[in-house]
Amino acid sequence: MVALLETAENGIVAPRVGLDLAEDILRLKRERNAVILAHNYQVPEIQDVADFVGDSLGLSYQAQKTDAAVIVFCGVHFMAETAKIVNPTKTVLLPDLEAGCSLSESCPPEKLAAFLQQHADKNYYVIAYINCSAGVKALSDVIVTSGNAIKIVEAAPRDRNILFVPDQNLGGWVMEQTGRKMDLWAGNCYVHVEFTRQSIERIHEQYPDAPVVAHPECTFAVRLLADEVCSTEKMIGYCKDSPANAFIIVTESGMLHRLRKEVPGKLFIPGPTDNCACADCRFMKMNTLEKLHAALVNMAPEITMPEEIRRRAEKPILRMLELSR
Ligand code: 13P
Ligand code: SF4
Secondary structure (H helix, E strand, O other), X not given: OOOOOOOOXXXXXXXXXXXXXHHHHHHHHHHHOEEEEEEOOOOHHHHHHOOEEEOHHHHHHHHHHOOOOEEEEEOOHHHHHHHHHHOOOOEEEOOOOOOXXXXXXXXXXHHHHHHHHHOHHHOOEEEEEOOOOHHHHOOOOEEXXXXXXXXXXXXXXXOOOEEEEOEHHHHHHHHHHXXXXXXXXXXXXXXXXXXXXXXXXXXXHHOOOOOEEEOOOOOHHHHOOOOEEOOHHHHHHHHHHOOOOEEEEEOOOOHHHHHHHHOOOOEEEEOOOOOOOOOOOOOHHHOOHHHHHHHHHHOOOEOOOOHHHHHHHHHHHHHHHXXXX
16 A cells, blocks of 8 residues: 555645555546556566557557547556557557657658658658657658567668668668668667677576577677577567576566566576666656556656648658568
């Protein structure tokens, strides 16, 4: 049971003292006809009350197919925005509107528009990693996630130059896997680039039999050490199917909760950075159970965007969902 303060600030209705937050979230969810979608990096308490926990691709499909009136998206801003783009008539809530993403920040739409104009002679086919704003999606031909990037890049027109935005590490990994040449935007995930060759080698010396499972947002040097490079969702399947009993998981710390829950009896060791035993995304961790509860009480903060941008951003998302079925 979580004890809560009774004071209300800024007009926000505060929950009663002694209220069981998780139970009340479930009650409110029913009352509001809401669905709670949570990314694998959310804190365990949020994952445990969510209707669906998954990677960006799984969450996009869930957002597209839900018949709930309200989507409470526990993830970062671009994820909730994606849910709104494919669901313009639904209310989409994000418990903390400040939950951004360093990758998304690295590629402002104005900068991409200027780049495309400056390089108009290249006639770029723009492939955007889903970790970008609606404005960037609106300038793109197709969207990818880490779970489908290889398939979608393989299907890209052979007679066009490809510009891949905004993650140079994911883009580099896709080039290695597909052999397709792409020009890469110089963005990265501030969490995944913190893992270093040395930090992963050190932990591997302690657990020499544990396969190293890394997210493709990691640097080339770290990916080279990995037994498997995959999206967060695919990590679950890999660890389930592998005969190994221990794994070094080189991604954000929230992933460990799902792995421990869904693959019981195996040991999951967080990949360390040079400074920390595990890596937290400060944006993902901005959402808390309290803020999720407040979002359902107040029906805010809500994701909104100009219809013109939404319409243009929807096309490459639908193309992705179609191509990766
Ligand atoms: P996944 O789609 O693999 O869950 O990745 C999302 C993300 O933000 C990784 O940092
Ligand atoms: Fe963005 Fe990295 Fe956080 Fe994922 S882990 S939301 S890519 S900053």
